[in-house]
Every structure is written in structure tokens, then in C-alpha cells.
Amino acid sequence: MTSAPAIVTGYGPRLTVDLGAIQRNWQALDKVSAGALTGAAVKADGYGLGAVPVAKALYVAGTRFFFVATPDEGLALRPALPEAHIFVLNGLFPGAAPLYVGERLMPVLNSLPMLEEWLVACLGRNEALPAALHFDTGMNRLGFRLNETSIVKRMIEDVGYAPQMIMSHLACADQPQHEKNRTQLALFSSVINQFPGIPASLANSAATMTSREMHFQMVRPGIALYGGRAVNGRKNPMVPAVTLEAPVIQIRECKTGESVGYGASYILPRDTRLAIIALGYADGFIRAASSTNQHAGGRVHLRGTLCPLIGRVSMDMFAIDITDLGNDIPIPGEMVEVLGPNVSVDDQADPAGTIGYEILTSLKGRYPRTYVSAAEQPAA
Numbered sequence: 001m002t003s004a005p006a007i008v009t010g011y012g013p014r015l016t017v018d019l020g021a022i023q024r025n026w027q028a029l030d031k032v033s034a035g036a037l038t039g040a041a042v043k044a045d046g047y048g049l050g051a052v053p054v055a056k057a058l059y060v061a062g063t064r065f066f067f068v069a070t071p072d073e074g075l076a077l078r079p080a081l082p083e084a085h086i087f088v089l090n091g092l093f094p095g096a097a098p099l100y101v102g103e104r105l106m107p108v109l110n111s112l113p114m115l116e117e118w119l120v121a122c123l124g125r126n127e128a129l130p131a132a133l134h135f136d137t138g139m140n141r142l143g144f145r146l147n148e149t150s151i152v153k154r155m156i157e158d159v160g161y162a163p164q165m166i167m168s169h170l171a172c173a174d175q176p177q178h179e180k181n182r183t184q185l186a187l188f189s190s191v192i193n194q195f196p197g198i199p200a201s202l203a204n205s206a207a208t209m210t211s212r213e214m215h216f217q218m219v220r221p222g223i224a225l226y227g228g229r230a231v232n233g234r235k236n237p238m239v240p241a242v243t244l245e246a247p248v249i250q251i252r253e254c255k256t257g258e259s260v261g262y263g264a265s266y267i268l269p270r271d272t273r274l275a276i277i278a279l280g281y282a283d284g285f286i287r288a289a290s291s292t293n294q295h296a297g298g299r300v301h302l303r304g305t306l307c308p309l310i311g312r313v314s315m316d317m318f319a320i321d322i323t324d325l326g327n328d329i330p331i332p333g334e335m336v337e338v339l340g341p342n343v344s345v346d347d348q349a350d351p352a353g354t355i356g357y358e359i360l361t362s363l364k365g366r367y368p369r370t371y372v373s374a375a376e377q378p379a380a
Contacts, residue, residue: 011333013246013279013367017049019057020373021241022225026061028238029208029221036215038208039065039201041222043073043089048284048363049226049242052080053371058225059084067220071096074105087132091142097121101129106164108132110142115152119159132165132201137187138180139171146187153194165199165218166192173206173214174232181207185214192216205230209237228356229346236346243340244363246279246300248330249317260319261311265292272310273323275302277336280316283365285338287313288352296351301342303328 030038040063041047046054055066055077065085068074071093074086085106092100092107092114100107101121109115109131122129133152136143144152156163168188172178185202192200199217205224207214209231224230227241252274260266260274277300281287290312291297297309300320307320322330330336337343345356352359 011247013244013283013338013365014335014370015363015365015367016243016245016370016372017053018239018241018243018372019053021227021239022049022054023057023061025225025227025238025241026058026063026221029205029219029224030062033203033208033215033219034212036203037065037218039063039067039087039218039220040225041067041204041220042077043067043069043222044361045073045364047222047226047228047357048361050369050371051077055084056080057373065218067222071099071103071105075099075103078103078105085130089134089142091134092118092131101125106130106132108134108142108167109163110134111144112148112151112155115144115155119155119161122161123159128161130164132167133163133195135166135168135188135191137168137184137191139169141169143168146191149191149194163195163198165201166195167201167220170202170204170207170214173204173210174230176206176210176231181211181214185211223357223360226360227345228360229344236344240339240341240344242345242360242363244279244285244338244367245335245340246277246283246338248332248334248336249276249278250332251275251322251329252319259311261290262314263312265290266311267293268310269293270323272321273325273329274310274319275307275322275330275336277318277320277338278316279338279365280314280318282315283367284362285313285318285365286352286354286358286362288354289313289348290318291351298338298348298351299343301337301340302330302334306342307336 040058042051042055045051067087087106091110134143172180201218203214203219205221208219224238229236254272279285289298299306310319345359349356349359
């Protein structure tokens with residue numbers, strides 16, 4: 001009787017996360033933030049790179065304050081960081097106060113009903129349970145309305161409650177000259193003046209890098225930790241933290257006038273040599289990175305050359321033009337760099353009409369993740 005062949009894995013795309021780079025990025029931002037504490041946004045599974053390993057590395061680097069979006073994200077993080085301070089940005093979910101208390105999660109309270117429920121929980125335990133208060137200064141997403149400030153102040157004073165922090169969120173920090181930044185700073189300053197002695201937090205990655213007057217007592221960087229561009233129109237000083245590689249499946253010789261991919265949206269203007277790459281939108285490489293004859297798409301790095309993506313990204317693969325490599329032809333199984341030192345997340349995001357955040361948080365593909373620590377980096 002013939003035994004079944006062994007299943008071999010490891011021939012597909014692979015993702016490498018440089019935890020040392022993330023630590024260095026945090027340390028650089030911590031130096032810039034000077035007198036303010038430097039937290040870390042690790043929501044969306046650590047911006048797609050794995051919240052637990054990323055947060056553990058950041059804790060080693062010195063981070064003590066972490067920001068997640070949901071209580072489920074906080075629950076996933078708590079066992080790995082038993083002593084860390086974890087804020088839940090989406091606030092207190094109705095009826096969930098006992099869960100937050102039991103797991104020492106701090107809700108960012110965004111509405112009067114949330115505040116009321118949290119204060120009831122505090123009174124029930126005769127304890128000032130830690131939480132932050134979020135005021136909307138122009139984002140129109142979450143947060144107390146400014147005309148509710150006096151109500152909030154009265155509610156907490158009536159029970160003698162002091163929040164851990166007063167915070168808001170900037171809408172246009174990636175455009176440092178945008179007038180809305182000044183408006184939001186002025187409105188936020190008017191709010192915190194009504195809560196003397198309470199620490200304040202306003203700055204995200206971009207504001208941390210461009211405006212000291214927005215640092216207050218804590219900054220909350222996110223995208224910059226992971227090597228993404230935080231400020232538009234400026235060179236990105238952060239260290240790349242992720243490498244995504246995918247193998248060549250096949251080399252194809254194609255003729256002028258032939259189409260490539262679904263929808264025949266790209267017609268070859270010349271005789272072209274294509275390499276078919278084993279990566280697609282099922283792996284988190286977004287379909288918006290596709291190209292047509294009128295619109296350039298993403299690029300990959302192969303044998304020292306940036307090769308353009310040709311046609312649509314499909315579920316499991318896409319094509320690149322390797323004609324300009326001449327006789328330096330790759331072989332099936334050879335890896336191309338989709339993200340890494342030669343192709344940043346923003347290099348892929350810009351032609352796709354999106355931002356580095358989406359590129360990173362889409363990385364949920366069928367590939368193994370390898371985490372590299374600072375100690376494992378090769379010597380320079």
C-alpha cells in the first residue's frame with residue numbers, strides 16, 4: 001500500500017516583521033516627545049503586524065501605555081502585558097463595565113451615557129476606576145460635544161471623580177499647515193483649561209513629529225511606529241518594519257496587443273516578458289494596486305529593479321513586467337520584494353489611491369510570519 005505524500009509548506013509568500021525597527025521608531029518618537037509620555041497605538045492587530053509580539057517588543061523598549069480599538073483587542077493583549085495600561089478607544093460598550101474592571105481596561109469615554117455608566121460602576125465599587133474622557137474638537141467621529149463640557153465637568157465633580165486623561169483626535173495632522181490643526185488645538189486648550197491638573201493627550205504620529213505644542217502630557221503615535229509615512233509631503237524618517245516577499249510562479253512571453261488579467265484592462269504596448277507572482281487580494285495585497293494602460297499600479301523589487309504590476313490583482317496572483325531585466329531572467333520560486341527596504345508601504349499605497357494604514361492592516365494572508373528582534377539583526 002502506497003502512503004500518501006507528505007504535505008510540504010513554506011513555498012508561498014512570507015512576511016517578516018522587524019520588531020527591532022518598531023522599537024527604534026518608538027524610541028525616536030519618545031526622544032522627540034521630550035517631556036511627554038509616549039504611548040503606542042496597537043489597534044487593528046498591531047496595524048496588521050501582530051498586536052501581541054509588537055506590544056511586547058514596545059514594552060521592552062519602554063512603552064507603558066497602549067491604545068486598542070475594542071475591548072476584545074484589550075483582552076487579547078492583557079495576558080502578554082499584565083502591568084501595562086491599556087486604553088480602549090471605542091469606549092465603554094453597554095453593560096461591559098465589569099469586564100473592563102476585571103481585566104483592568106480603561107475606556108476612553110465618548111458620550112454622556114458612557115460616562116454615566118462608568119460613574120455608576122465607580123460608585124458601586126467605591127473606587128475611582130481609571131478612564132479617559134474624549135472631546136470632539138472637529139473630527140465628528142467620537143467624543144463629547146464641546147457644548148457638553150460643562151455637563152461632563154458637573155457629573156464628575158458631583159461624585160469626586162478624576163479621569164486619567166483628557167484627550168481629543170486631530171483630523172488633519174498629516175497636513176501640518178492645515179488651518180484645522182490650529183482650530184482644534186485652540187478648542188482642545190479651552191477644554192482642558194476646565195479640568196486643571198488632569199493630563200492631556202492630543203498628538204498622533206504626525207503631530208508628535210511636527211508640533212511640540214500639541215504634545216501635552218502624552219503622545220499617541222501609531223503609523224510611524226510601523227514605518228509608515230505620517231506627514232504628507234515630507235521625507236519619511238521612520239525605519240521600515242515589514243518585509244513581504246512572494247515567489248515567482250511562471251515566466252511568460254507575450255506579444256504586443258495581448259491583454260493581461262481579468263477584464264482585459266491592460267493591453268500590452270510591446271512584446272513583453274511577464275513574471276506571475278503568487279500573491280493576491282486573498283493575501284491582503286489590495287486589488288486597488290492593479291494597473292491599466294491609463295493608470296500605473298503597484299511595483300515590486302526584483303534583482304535590483306523596480307518592476308511594474310501589469311493588469312488586475314486577482315485573488316491569488318498578479319503579473320509584473322520584467323522585460324527591462326533583459327536576459328537576467330528570474331526562475332520559478334525566486335522571491336520578489338512586495339514590501340521592504342526598496343518598496344515602502346506608501347510606495348504601494350500611493351498608486352492604489354489609499355494610505356499606508358490600509359496596506360498594513362490588510363496583511364492577513366496565507367503566509368507565515370517571522371518576527372526578528374533587534375538582537376537578531378546582522379551587524380552593519
